[in-house]
Amino acid sequence: MDSQIINKEKGTEAKILDAARNIFHTKGLAGARMQEIADEAGINKAMLHYYYRSKEQLFDAVFKEAIGRIFPIIVQILSYEIPLFDKIRIFVKEYIRLMRENPYLPGFVINEITQHPDKFANLFAEKGIEFPKVFYDDIKNSAEKGEIINIDPLMLIVNIIALCIFPVVAKPVIKGIYRLTEEDYNDFMEKREYEVADFIINSISMNNKNGDK
Amino acid sequence: MDSQIINKEKGTEAKILDAARNIFHTKGLAGARMQEIADEAGINKAMLHYYYRSKEQLFDAVFKEAIGRIFPIIVQILSYEIPLFDKIRIFVKEYIRLMRENPYLPGFVINEITQHPDKFANLFAEKGIEFPKVFYDDIKNSAEKGEIINIDPLMLIVNIIALCIFPVVAKPVIKGIYRLTEEDYNDFMEKREYEVADFIINSISMNNKNGDK
DNA sequence: GTATTGACTAACCATTTAGTTAATACAAAA
DNA sequence: TTTTGTATTAACTAAATGGTTAGTCAATAC
Numbered sequence: 001m002d003s004q005i006i007n008k009e010k011g012t013e014a015k016i017l018d019a020a021r022n023i024f025h026t027k028g029l030a031g032a033r034m035q036e037i038a039d040e041a042g043i044n045k046a047m048l049h050y051y052y053r054s055k056e057q058l059f060d061a062v063f064k065e066a067i068g069r070i071f072p073i074i075v076q077i078l079s080y081e082i083p084l085f086d087k088i089r090i091f092v093k094e095y096i097r098l099m100r101e102n103p104y105l106p107g108f109v110i111n112e113i114t115q116h117p118d119k120f121a122n123l124f125a126e127k128g129i130e131f132p133k134v135f136y137d138d139i140k141n142s143a144e145k146g147e148i149i150n151i152d153p154l155m156l157i158v159n160i161i162a163l164c165i166f167p168v169v170a171k172p173v174i175k176g177i178y179r180l181t182e183e184d185y186n187d188f189m190e191k192r193e194y195e196v197a198d199f200i201i202n203s204i205s206m207n208n209k210n211g212d213k
Numbered sequence: 214m215d216s217q218i219i220n221k222e223k224g225t226e227a228k229i230l231d232a233a234r235n236i237f238h239t240k241g242l243a244g245a246r247m248q249e250i251a252d253e254a255g256i257n258k259a260m261l262h263y264y265y266r267s268k269e270q271l272f273d274a275v276f277k278e279a280i281g282r283i284f285p286i287i288v289q290i291l292s293y294e295i296p297l298f299d300k301i302r303i304f305v306k307e308y309i310r311l312m313r314e315n316p317y318l319p320g321f322v323i324n325e326i327t328q329h330p331d332k333f334a335n336l337f338a339e340k341g342i343e344f345p346k347v348f349y350d351d352i353k354n355s356a357e358k359g360e361i362i363n364i365d366p367l368m369l370i371v372n373i374i375a376l377c378i379f380p381v382v383a384k385p386v387i388k389g390i391y392r393l394t395e396e397d398y399n400d401f402m403e404k405r406e407y408e409v410a411d412f413i414i415n416s417i418s419m420n421n422k423n424g425d426k
Numbered sequence: 427g428t429a430t431t432g433a434c435t436a437a438c439c440a441t442t443t444a445g446t447t448a449a450t451a452c453a454a455a456a
Numbered sequence: 457t458t459t460t461g462t463a464t465t466a467a468c469t470a471a472a473t474g475g476t477t478a479g480t481c482a483a484t485a486c
Contacts, residue, residue, distance in 0.1 A: 012463075030244035031328070034444060044465050049445060110383050111324055115244070117385040124389055131390050149415070152408075154401065158387060159412060162379035167371055169382070170323050172330040174371060176337055177344050188367065195368060202362070203416035225433075247474060257435050262475060 013051050015041045017061060020048075024062045025104040028111055032059075064123060066109050071129050073098060078135035084142050085201050087135070092164060092197040099168040100189055107169045131157075148204040156204065163196045226264050228254045230274060233261075237275045238317040241324055245272075277336060279322050284342050286311060291348035297355050298414050300348070305377060305410040312381040313402055320382045344370075361417040369417065376409045 010018070019041035023032045034055055038045040052058035077091045099106055113120040139153035167174060167189065175185055223231070232254035236245045247268055251258040265271035290304045312319055326333040352366035380387060380402065388398050 027328070028241070028243065028324075030241065033442090035442095045444090046446080046466085047464065050463075053445095055444065107324070107327060110386060111241075111320070113385050113389065114320060114382075115240070117389065120385065121389055151412075152404070154391065155404065155408060155412075158380055159376055159409075161383075162375045163372055165383075166375035166379045169327075170374075170378075172326050172333065173323060176326065176330065176333055178367065191365070191368065195365075196372075199364075199368075199372060199416050203412050246472090248472090258474090259435065259476080260433080263432095263434075266475095268474065 012041075012043060012047060015043065016048060016051055016058070017065075020052075020058050020062050021065070024059060025066070025108045028108065029055075029059050029115070063109075063112060063119075064127075066105055067120075067123060067127070067129070069098075069102065069105060070109055075129065075132050078132040081134075084138050084148070087138065088160065088200055089194075089197040092160065092200070093193050095161075095164045096168075096189065096193045096196065099165060103168055103171065106165045110169065146206065149206060151204060156200075160200055163192075163200065167192060225254075225256060225260060228256065229261060229264055229271070230278075233265075233271050233275050234278070237272060238279070238321045241321065242268075242272050242328070276322075276325060276332075277340075279318055280333075280336060280340065280342070282311075282315065283318060283322055288342065288345050291345040294347075297351050297361070300351065301373065301413055302407075302410040305373065305413070306406050308374075308377045309381075309402065309406045309409065312378060316381055316384065319378045323382065359419065362419060364417060369413075373413055376405075376413065380405060 016037070019037045020032075022040055023037045032055075034048055035045055037058070038048055041047075048055075048058060052061060073094065074091075077094060078087065080087055080090070082090075135157070136153045139148070139151070139156055142148045143150050143153075171185065174180065174188075175182075178184075180188065229250070232250045233245075235253055236250045245268075247261055248258055250271070251261055254260075261268075261271060265274060287304075287308070290307055291300065293300055293303070295303075348370070349366045352361070352364070352369055355361045356363050356366075384398065387393065387401075388395075391397075393401065
C-alpha cells in the first residue's frame with residue numbers, strides 16, 4: 001500500500017537496485033563488484049543473480065534508470081511554450097539543481113556511454129527519447145526575428161548543457177585546484193543556479209551589438 | 214642519438230608506456246587489463262612488472278603524464294601579459310584544439326580524479342602546479358575598471374573551462390542525441406574553436422547593458 | 427674464456443570474481 | 457497437516473587476473 005512512503009522495509013529486489021545504483025554510480029561498471037553490491041544491500045550475493053541474472057543485466061537496470069532521470073526532464077522543460085529567455089532560466093535552474101541532487105549521475109552516464117556507445121544508441125532509440133525540436137526551433141526563430149544574435153541552435157544548446165553539467169562532473173577537480181571546502185563548493189554551485197542563466201542570456205542578447213559580420 | 218625522432222624502434226619501456234596510455238585512457242584503471250596492455254605493446258606481460266612493478270605504478274606513470282599535459286598549458290597561456298579578451302581567445306582556441314587532439318584525456322583525468330581525489334591532491338601539490346593567479350586578477354581588475362561586467366572570476370573561469378572541455382568529454386552523448394556523423398561532429402568542434410570565445414566575450418562585455426541592477 | 431648483467435619469456439601461483447547449486451526456511455494453499 | 461512454490465543462504469566452481477619465478481640469451485666486463 002504505502003510502500004513508496006515507508007523506506008524501512010523495502011522488498012529485496014528494491015534493496016538490490018538501491019545498492020547497485022550506489023555502487024555503479026560511484027565506481028562504474030568495471031569498478032563495481034557484485035559482492036560489494038550484495039554487502040551494501042545487506043543480502044547474499046546469490047540474490048543478485050536470483051533477481052537480475054547477471055552483472056550486466058543488473059547494470060542495465062541501473063543504467064536505464066539513469067538515462068530516464070537525465071533526459072526526460074530536459075525534454076519536458078524545453079517543451080514548455082514560454083518565451084525563450086524564461087525557458088533558459090527555468091531550465092538552467094532546474095537542471096543544475098537536479099544534477100546537484102544526483103552528483104554522480106552525469107559522470108556515470110557520460111562515462112558509460114563513452115565506454116559502450118552502441119548500447120546507449122539502442123536504449124535511446126528503444127525508449128523513443130528525442131531531443132525537443134521545439135527548443136531548437138525556438139532558438140532558430142528568435143535568431144531570425146532578431147531577438148537574439150545569430151547562433152547555431154546546436155551550439156547554444158551544447159553551451160547551456162556544458163555550463164550546467166560540467167561543474168558537477170568536475171567537482172573534485174575544481175575543489176582540488178582552488179582548495180575549496182565542501183561548503184565553498186556548495187555556495188559556488190548555488191550561485192550558479194541563477195548566474196549561469198544570466199551568463200547565457202547576456203551572451204545571446206542583442207543589445208547594441210552590431211549584428212552580423 | 215636520434216632516438217626521439219625515429220619512432221620505429223622504441224625501447225621496450227616506451228612501448229609499454231604508449232600501450233598503457235592507450236588502454237588506460239580509454240578504459241580507465243579498473244577497466245584496463247595488464248594482459249591487454251602487454252598485447253598492445255607486443256611484449257610479454259612479465260615485462261610490465263619488470264619495468265613498472267605493479268599495475269598501480271604503471272597507472273601512476275600514465276596519470277602523472279596526463280596531468281602534466283592538461284594543466285601546464287592552461288597555466289602557461291593564462292599567464293601571458295596581454296589584454297583579457299585576447300587571452301580568452303587564445304586560450305579557448307588552443308585548449309579546444311589540445312582536447313580534440315587528445316580526446317580521451319579530459320574524461321580520463323576527470324574520472325580518475327573523481328575515483329581517487331586524494332591521489333590527485335598529492336600529485337598536484339607535489340608537482341607544484343598552481344592555477345595562475347594572474348588570470349584571476351586580470352578578470353577582477355577588468356571588472357573593477359568597468360571593462361567587463363561584474364563577475365566572480367572563479368565563475369568565469371569555470372565557465373570557460375566547461376565550454377572547452379565538456380563537448381569533448383560528452384562527444385558520444387552529443388553524437389548519439391543529434392545523430393551526428395564523425396564529420397558533423399568535427400565540423401561542429403572546429404566551429405567551436407573560435408565561436409566559444411565570442412560566446413564568452415559577448416557575455417562579459419559591457420556594451421550598453423545597464424550595469425548593476 | 428669465464429663471470430656478470432640486463433632484457434626477456436613461458437609457465438606457474440594465489441587471489442579475485444561472476445556465476446551456480448543444493449539444501450533450507452517459510453508462507454500460503456490444499 | 458501436508459504440499460507446494462518462493463525466497464534465501466552457504467558452499468562451491470570455473471575463469472580471469474595481477475603478480476612471481478626460474479631460467480634463457482646476448483652483450484659486456486674482467
